[in-house]
Amino acid sequence: xxxxxxxxxxxxxxxxxxxxxxxxxxxxxxxxxxxxxxxxxxxxxxxxxxxxxxxxxxxxxxxxxxxxxxxxxxxxxxxxxxxxxxxxxxxxxxxxxxxxxxxxxxxxxxxxxxxxxxxxxxxx
Numbered sequence: 001x002x003x004x005x006x007x008x009x010x011x012x013x014x015x016x017x018x019x020x021x022x023x024x025x026x027x028x029x030x031x032x033x034x035x036x037x038x039x040x041x042x043x044x045x046x047x048x049x050x051x052x053x054x055x056x057x058x059x060x061x062x063x064x065x066x067x068x069x070x071x072x073x074x075x076x077x078x079x080x081x082x083x084x085x086x087x088x089x090x091x092x093x094x095x096x097x098x099x100x101x102x103x104x105x106x107x108x109x110x111x112x113x114x115x116x117x118x119x120x121x122x123x124x
Contacts, residue, residue, distance in 0.1 A: 002113045003024070006022050019079050021076070022077075061087075088121050088122050
């Protein structure tokens with residue numbers, strides 16, 4: 001079992017910034033952030049491999065969000081800048097423990113463990 005603890009959500013005005021953190025109880029291969037707005041499907045936001053060498057983003061956040069990790073702390077961060085009201089959602093951290101050669105980083109089934117979710121609200 002791997003435990004994930006998320007922190008850093010909250011409410012900001014449009015144009016503001018937030019940083020989400022996700023700490024896992026052990027090192028893992030790949031971690032990602034997903035989000036789910038009310039009445040919508042859960043969608044991929046960003047992912048990063050264990051080495052930090054590969055990072056992936058959904059088009060709508062490119063240039064505004066940055067995913068990073070501190071392996072010494074088993075922590076993944078999502079720095080969110082220039083936030084928009086459409087970024088409002090519950091954000092979930094997810095992690096895949098073991099290596100895979102597939103690049104299906106945006107698929108929820110490719111992740112083994114999930115955090116409890118954290119609310120991000122952006123007001124106009």
